[in-house]
Amino acid sequence: METAEGGLRERHKAQRRSRILEAARELLRDSPESALSTERIAERAEVAPATVYNLIGPRDKVWEALATGFMDELDRRLAVLGGGDPREVVRSTVQLFVGDPVVSRRMVREWEASGLVLDRSPLTQLRQALADVRTQGLLRADIDTDALAAVVGTACVGALHQWVAALIDDDRFLARALFALDVALAAAAADPHRDRLLAPLRTEGGAV
Structure with missing residues (x-):
């Protein structure tokens, strides 16, 4: 059970990470020269800024x-x-x-x-x-x-x-x-x- 739960957590983490990176790409395409801040990425990805930092980093x-x-x-x-x-x-x-x-x-x-x-x-x-x-x-x-x-x-x-x-x-x-x-x-x-x-x-x- 713990292995299954751990696997589910990892899948959810991977999905959030993928969503964050796609949000970053979308922001770049929308505003090519704008600053790519953690806050803007988090807002587009619909996650907390801390999630961006924890899953991706600075x-x-x-x-x-x-x-x-x-x-x-x-x-x-x-x-x-x-x-x-x-x-x-x-x-x-x-x-x-x-x-x-x-x-x-x-x-x-x-x-x-x-x-x-x-x-x-x-x-x-x-x-x-x-x-x-x-x-x-x-x-x-x-x-x-x-x-x-x-x-x-x-x-x-x-x-x-x-x-x-x-x-x-x-x-x-x-x-x-x-x-x-x-x-x-x-x-x-x-x-x-x-x-x-x-x-x-x-x-x-x-x-x-």
Whole structure:
């Protein structure tokens, strides 16, 4: 009985937490530049401010929780892909950001550790996808695909921050992220596949 009651409490807690985070997203979409206070979130979520603090934490923890939810959603989307294609990993990541631009931009601007937003997902999936491509023989056998994924991830974070600052639009964000990947693939290409992996660079160069 105690286990069942404990499980019910945890489910209710998770539901309240989810409602609080959705309230935060709604407030951001309604007023993109307004301050995101605990009181405003609590009012929208119809809970006490203390509940927001207890289940999420202070304001910086709200941004961290939003980022975690973002990465959880990215995990789900990439799991559907099943891995194997690094371009789809990059494309799905960018599409998730631009699909909810107000929340994405504020999250990246406000969260002090926003550089970590791509650290769990998609970096884990990108590492695996690049390892799969190496196994298929497209990349040289001596290539460290973890290091290659880290280089691509760093470039994508740079493109993300340019997009957040409105220096580039959605299409250019995607183009720059894919260009970074294709540069890495071409540099690491096995000889029989070098021309094919170089081909995208000849068409993408003007788009970035």
